[in-house]
Amino acid sequence: MRPFKDQFSTGHVDPEFGLPDLTSKESSMVVAILSAGTFFGALFSAPGADSIGRRLSLLVSAAVFSVGGILQTCAQALPMLMAGRYVAIGSRRWAR
Amino acid sequence: MVVSNSRTRFLAGVGVGAISVLVPLYQSEMAPRWIRGTLVCAYQLSITIGLLSASIINIITHKMEHTSAAFRIPLGLQLSAALILSLGLLILPETPRYLVKRGRPEAAGLALSRLRRLDITHPALIDELQEIVANHEYELTLGPDTYWDIIRGSPHLGRRTLTGCVLQMLQQLTGINFIMYYSTTFFRGARVDNPYTISLIINIINVVSTIPGLLVIESWGRRKLLIVGAIGMAVCQLLIASFTTAAGEDLEVVAQTILIVFCAIYIFFFAASWGPVAWVVTSEIYPLKVRAKAMSISTAANWLLNFAIAYGTPFMVGNDRGSANIGPKIFFLWGACCIVAIFFVWCMVYETSKISLEQIDEMYERVDYAWNSTRFEPSWSFQQILDEGWSPSGQPPEHELEPTQSNSSTTVGSTASSSSSTTVVAPPPAAFSGNSNSNKTLPHMSNVDFSY
Numbered sequence: 001m002r003p004f005k006d007q008f009s010t011g012h013v014d015p016e017f018g019l020p021d022l023t024s025k026e027s028s029m030v031v032a033i034l035s036a037g038t039f040f041g042a043l044f045s046a047p048g049a050d051s052i053g054r055r056l057s058l059l060v061s062a063a064v065f066s067v068g069g070i071l072q073t074c075a076q077a078l079p080m081l082m083a084g085r086y087v088a089i090g091s092r093r094w095a096r
Numbered sequence: 097m098v099v100s101n102s103r104t105r106f107l108a109g110v111g112v113g114a115i116s117v118l119v120p121l122y123q124s125e126m127a128p129r130w131i132r133g134t135l136v137c138a139y140q141l142s143i144t145i146g147l148l149s150a151s152i153i154n155i156i157t158h159k160m161e162h163t164s165a166a167f168r169i170p171l172g173l174q175l176s177a178a179l180i181l182s183l184g185l186l187i188l189p190e191t192p193r194y195l196v197k198r199g200r201p202e203a204a205g206l207a208l209s210r211l212r213r214l215d216i217t218h219p220a221l222i223d224e225l226q227e228i229v230a231n232h233e234y235e236l237t238l239g240p241d242t243y244w245d246i247i248r249g250s251p252h253l254g255r256r257t258l259t260g261c262v263l264q265m266l267q268q269l270t271g272i273n274f275i276m277y278y279s280t281t282f283f284r285g286a287r288v289d290n291p292y293t294i295s296l297i298i299n300i301i302n303v304v305s306t307i308p309g310l311l312v313i314e315s316w317g318r319r320k321l322l323i324v325g326a327i328g329m330a331v332c333q334l335l336i337a338s339f340t341t342a343a344g345e346d347l348e349v350v351a352q353t354i355l356i357v358f359c360a361i362y363i364f365f366f367a368a369s370w371g372p373v374a375w376v377v378t379s380e381i382y383p384l385k386v387r388a389k390a391m392s393i394s395t396a397a398n399w400l401l402n403f404a405i406a407y408g409t410p411f412m413v414g415n416d417r418g419s420a421n422i423g424p425k426i427f428f429l430w431g432a433c434c435i436v437a438i439f440f441v442w443c444m445v446y447e448t449s450k451i452s453l454e455q456i457d458e459m460y461e462r463v464d465y466a467w468n469s470t471r472f473e474p475s476w477s478f479q480q481i482l483d484e485g486w487s488p489s490g491q492p493p494e495h496e497l498e499p500t501q502s503n504s505s506t507t508v509g510s511t512a513s514s515s516s517s518t519t520v521v522a523p524p525p526a527a528f529s530g531n532s533n534s535n536k537t538l539p540h541m542s543n544v545d546f547s548y
Contacts (some may be wrong), residue, residue, distance in 0.1 A: 035403030037109020038116065039396050043398045045114035046392035050197070054122045054388075061118060062178040064187075065111025068433040069178070071104040073171040 117183070121388060124379035125191035126211050133224045133313040133376045146177060148299040155292045181513045191385050193453070195305045196228050204228070204446045224452075230478035231454035232384050233379035241385035246393065251461040253386065259377040260394030266437045267374040270329050270402035271430030272366050274409055279359040285352030301360050303338035305367035317449040318377050319470065322441040326368020332362035337427030370437075374398070380448045383457050442467060454478060 041061070048057040120136050127135045150170065157169045189211065195204035205225050207214040212224075238250045247254045276298060281295045313321060336358050343351055382390040412422055446469040448456050455474035462476075463469050 034105045034109040034112075035399060035406060037106040037111075038113030039399040039403060041110035041113020041115075042117050042392050042396040042399055043113075044110075044392075045117040046388040048114070049118060049121060049194075049388035049392070053190050053198075054118055054125065055185055056186065057186050058115065058118045058122060059182055061111050061114035062182045063111075065108050065115065066175050066178045068104050068106075068108030068111055069171060069175050072108060073168055083468050 101173070104320055111178075113395070113399060116399075117388075117392045120375045120379035121391050122191055124190075124376075124453065125193040125384075125387070126207075128212065129450065130314065132380070132453075133318065133373075133449055134310055136376040136379055137306070137310040137372035139315050140367075140375060141303070141310060144299070144303045144306050144367065144371075148303050150174075150294075151292065151295040151299045155296060158292060166302050192225065193228055193232075193387075196225075196232050197384055201225065201229055227452070227454050227477070228480050230382075230482050232459060232479050233480055235383045235385050235457060243389055246382075246386045246390045249386065251457070253383070255444070256381045256460065257390050257393065259446075260381060260390060261397040262440060263374050263377055263445065264394045264398035265401045266433065266440060266473075267370050268398060268405055269433035270326070270366060270370055270437060271333060271405075271427070271433070272363075272371070273402065273405055274364055274426070274430065275359055275366075280354065282352050282355040282359060286349050286356055298363065301363050305364040308373060309372050313373065313376065314449050317447045317470065318373055319441060319445055319447045319466075321369050322373050322445060323378075323438055325365045325373070326434050326437040326441065328365030329362055329370070330431050330438065332358050332365065333427050333431035336362075337425065337431055340424035340427065345462035377445060377448065380453060380456055381446065383462075385451070447472070494512075 041064075045057060048060065052060075061085070119139050123135045123139060124132055124547060153170050153173055161170075189207040190203070192204040192208040195207060201404070205216050205221070208214075208221055208225055209218075212218075212221055239245050245253060246257045270272070279298060280291060280294050283289075283297075288294060309321065309325075316324075338353070339355060339358075378391055378394045380431040409426070412426055444466050446459060446463065447458070447464050448459075451459065451472075451474050455476075458474055458476045458478075459469060459472045463472050
């Protein structure tokens with residue numbers, strides 16, 4: 001059995017870089033935070049869908065996602081340039 | 097860094113979580129019944145195409161390793177998906193069923209008329225709308241629409257909520273995400289080391305395999321597709337488990353390649369069945385009054401398990417301190433969950449293909465066991481149930497299928513504040529019998545005073 005990092009960080013951090021990596025605890029936290037977000041997002045979508053409608057709720061959700069995405073793009077820029085760290089987006093975590 | 101990153105990820109996650117409830121909800125409420133399952137499957141197809149695009153974009157951008165473009169471009173491009181969704185929604189109408197729920201049948205009629213491309217006075221459209229309105233009023237006579245009612249409400253709302261939640265949890269417990277991560281180990285054993293190539297291969301399999309599910313969901317039905325998919329996944333998981341456990345850690349390249357093939361077959365079965373169909377079933381089985389609430393809870397159950405598996409599995413398979421170190425034997429666990437899933441579908445999941453969302457409510461009232469649901473023939477007319485006022489527990493009147501011969505005015509939507517009166521002069525029955533996909537006999541529509 002190979003260590004935890006070998007199996008679960010593949011595809012998220014390119015080992016060729018040889019740069020400081022997120023610790024496994026940190027990267028689990030980053031993943032956990034997204035899942036926590038989706039959980040609460042799913043849970044709180046019902047009041048909106050019943051009060052302002054399915055269509056408007058979808059538009060609001062897309063806006064919330066976009067704000068998060070824009071902030072993500074900007075928030076990672078500075079640490080990236082300073083520390084040279086590389087964080088690939090964990091898009092495969094969304095695989096269902 | 098992690099903290100600020102986490103906040104933005106949380107925010108993006110809230111958006112994704114809400115969208116994952118609202119898109120199947122919107123699709124199932126606006127779709128005609130004969131294509132409803134296929135449309136919700138197309139939602140899953142779009143997700144897999146999105147994942148594939150992400151892995152392609154990563155391949156293109158990861159070479160820009162010394163500039164921030166390497167991650168800014170992928171992060172920025174995800175906004176284009178939100179933009180496409182928003183632009184589409186600006187054009188599309190609200191779902192007719194939501195408008196009926198809010199007591200606005202006129203707006204519902206307009207929305208339905210746009211969605212079906214039928215004139216608002218078309219008999220098929222009027223019939224569909226009246227049935228939605230009558231069904232909703234009938235469901236409200238059985239109890240209110242609070243969160244408490246999705247557990248205790250009638251008919252069988254607790255069972256339906258349980259079905260949706262457990263189905264979504266089982267979708268995660270089939271081990272899809274684990275296979276997605278773990279297959280990279282097998283790829284490396286087979287000397288395919290580039291993580292971007294591995295991700296690309298897996299995502300291509302994922303997209304291509306979703307298409308067969310999309311094609312057979314209506315003809316096979318939900319139950320058959322879920323059961324066949326769970327059997328296929330169980331076989332793959334148990335084979336992988338036996339193989340890795342028996343062979344130990346020193347697998348040859350050939351052996352690793354065989355494992356990759358099993359992973360690929362597993363992903364095929366998942367993407368063609370449980371991947372899309374769990375979303376289809378949870379978007380269909382609830383009555384209108386609690387649909388959003390019950391769907392949001394069952395989807396939250398999916399995300400909860402998604403989180404638990406992504407977070408907890410490393411500690412189960414790892415061999416560092418504090419881990420359970422069960423290693424590849426965890427494939428036995430996923431295989432066992434797939435077998436549980438087969439029995440769960442057989443016992444709990446009703447066949448919801450080919451009938452309208454309103455007829456699904458009728459089915460839950462009249463069919464006691466899920467395995468009998470494939471033989472269900474819808475026969476109630478919720479309009480007549482309300483008009484003739486028989487009690488919910490009673491038997492429907494014998495003459496229910498006979499067309500209404502009188503010119504009596506059918507009043508629906510009594511909750512509507514304003515009521516407009518439209519006199520419909522129907523064409524001869526032959527003129528529209530070809531257009532109508534209803535299997536109920538349409539009442540004669542001459543001079544029906546359609547007030548709503």
